[in-house]
Amino acid sequence: MTQPADRARREIGVGERVRLTFSLGNANWQITSGGGTLSSNAGATVVYRAPTTAQPVTISATGGGCTNSITLSIIAPTDVRMTWIDTLHETNTHKIGMHTRIFFLPDTVNFHRVEYLEDEVNNRATGVYSCINGTGHFPATTPFPGTTRVVAGFGTRIGANDEIRSGFCNWGATQGDGRVSWRIPWRYRVRGGATFRRFATIQQVCTSAAAGQLRARKARASARANFSQAGNW
Amino acid sequence: MLVLAMLARQERPQTQVPKSKKESKMPDKIDQATTSLREFIKTRDVEAIEKAVDSLEEFDIWSLKPDQRLEARRRLLLNWSRVLRDIDSVKEPGFDPEADPPIARAAPPGSPSHVDPGKKVAHYRTQVLAIELEERAVESAHRVVERLYTKSAADQKEMEAAFKEGGLSEARRAQVLASPKKAPVVAPPPEPDED
Numbered sequence: 001m002t003q004p005a006d007r008a009r010r011e012i013g014v015g016e017r018v019r020l021t022f023s024l025g026n027a028n029w030q031i032t033s034g035g036g037t038l039s040s041n042a043g044a045t046v047v048y049r050a051p052t053t054a055q056p057v058t059i060s061a062t063g064g065g066c067t068n069s070i071t072l073s074i075i076a077p078t079d080v081r082m083t084w085i086d087t088l089h090e091t092n093t094h095k096i097g098m099h100t101r102i103f104f105l106p107d108t109v110n111f112h113r114v115e116y117l118e119d120e121v122n123n124r125a126t127g128v129y130s131c132i133n134g135t136g137h138f139p140a141t142t143p144f145p146g147t148t149r150v151v152a153g154f155g156t157r158i159g160a161n162d163e164i165r166s167g168f169c170n171w172g173a174t175q176g177d178g179r180v181s182w183r184i185p186w187r188y189r190v191r192g193g194a195t196f197r198r199f200a201t202i203q204q205v206c207t208s209a210a211a212g213q214l215r216a217r218k219a220r221a222s223a224r225a226n227f228s229q230a231g232n233w
Numbered sequence: 234m235l236v237l238a239m240l241a242r243q244e245r246p247q248t249q250v251p252k253s254k255k256e257s258k259m260p261d262k263i264d265q266a267t268t269s270l271r272e273f274i275k276t277r278d279v280e281a282i283e284k285a286v287d288s289l290e291e292f293d294i295w296s297l298k299p300d301q302r303l304e305a306r307r308r309l310l311l312n313w314s315r316v317l318r319d320i321d322s323v324k325e326p327g328f329d330p331e332a333d334p335p336i337a338r339a340a341p342p343g344s345p346s347h348v349d350p351g352k353k354v355a356h357y358r359t360q361v362l363a364i365e366l367e368e369r370a371v372e373s374a375h376r377v378v379e380r381l382y383t384k385s386a387a388d389q390k391e392m393e394a395a396f397k398e399g400g401l402s403e404a405r406r407a408q409v410l411a412s413p414k415k416a417p418v419v420a421p422p423p424e425p426d427e428d
Contacts, residue, residue: 007235018235019290026296039262039291047291070237102337112365118337140337142354147330148365159330159361160354163338 003110003150011073011106012050013156015113015190020059020070021045027063034058034074050074052190053197077104077111077188077199081154082221088165089214089231093172094128096206096214097165097233098223102144102158103151104188111156111188115143117196119185123167127178128208131169137182137204145191164216164223166206175227178208262292263305266312273319279359279366282319286366289313290373294381306381307395313374314399317409320370321402324363374409 012018020029025044031037034057039047048059054076060069081103088097104111118139125133144160151157166180182204187196204218212227225231266288273281289312294305335353382388396406 008237009235010237012235016235017287017290018237020237040293040296042296043293044295045293047287099336138338140335140354144335144337144354145358145361147361148368149330157330159334159357160337161334163336165338 003148004108004152006108009108010071011075011108013109013111013114014050014052014054014074014076014188015193016050016110018048018050018072019045020048020061022061022063022068024064024066027061029059029061032058032060032069034072036074048072052193052195075106075109076197077114077116077155079105079200080186080202080219081105082162082219083154084221084223085161087216087223087225087231088163088233089225089229090172090233091230092228093168093233094174094176094178094208094214094227095166095168095172095233096208096216096223096225097163098216098218098221100162100164100218100221102160102162102219103155104146104158105155107150107152107155109156110148110150111146112148113191114146114156114188115191116146116158116186116188117141117143118202119187121182121184123180123182125167125178125180128174128176129167129169129178129180129206132167132180135167137184139184143189143196162218164204164206164218166208166214166216175210175212176208177210179205180207181205262288263308263312266292266316270312270315270319277323279323279362282316282323282366283362285312285316285319286369286373289316290369302381306377307391309381310374310377310392310395311399313370313377313409314396314401314405316366316370317374317405318400318402320363320367321405323359324367325360328360328364330357330361330364371405371408375411378409 022044026042028042029038029046034055035051036057037049051074055074056071057074058069058071060067082100085099085101089095104114120136120139122134122136144158147157147159149157184202184204185198186200186202187198189196202219206216208214214225214227216223266285269281269285269288289309292309294302294309297305335357378392382392
């Protein structure tokens, strides 16, 4: 992949493929520690496919009377980063939400072979949102894929946008204090694999204040509106 | 694909390279790619193209005997041309991954129920994978042209014949022959971002 731009990096995303070349020509190749697979045990150039979990990996090559080894750090997603797209709100209601872009950190590797799911969990809701206490956030059941795009400071762009909605009580007509939050486990797997692995718990929070300020937050993305403000829900 | 070179340093070798065994095995990667592309023609499953790309990337021409390399380079370029042709048959022109990604939500609380975005995700996944494979295939095909072909009339004739037999479009031909684009420096998206 051409992103991140560093073509000599030793940090590799789970499931990424790396072409390894032995400078003296033909060699015998061996993974001396760690996981993953080599396209061949012999040759001047081989392709290494990283394993599905984070770990250090050492690969050695022997040929032409010489030997050398290289150590790679296989990196799994460590966190989720989101950026705001638009705000969801309906005039004269405590309904608040947003659409966001999704990225996986760190930004030093490419997670294009990763896909993810959110787990369903129930919320804790108080105040104007209390009637929806204990309800879920209805995640999609289809895994979403990573893309090849890596944005500095944000990470690998995931091929989906998120939709965050507070929910509401009494048609949203009550202005007042309230809070609704979900602690959502996120799981990744390498495309083609069977096992999803939990890597982060992301807080999704929507709040309403008595003075009318509304706010939605998730993975460092944020949206604001006011109770009486015009909007789209 | 990331490329790392390992510089050899003097140490006592532990094993000998089994040359004859390896040389007889390597051309199989091109055969595997050919089989995968045939599978794609039957199934129209973009993952069959991915298998072909994986196989071609794993093909190591320098492990062959010198007298086998000329034929291998022709087959290699022919198969990269076929890969690009097949990618073009599934990739929607102008598809923008950022334009309308699926929404990762099935039925938000307190809103009209949405259908699970499974179909949209499948379409999106195909297009995103096609873009990834396009990037890999153009880069690899360019590397074949740059490293394995000279400017001689005979080489140019063989190259053009492989493009033609592989069904490579004129636009793709120009792309493969041109210098690859440098990886863009991707700036953060310009939108408000608060905590």
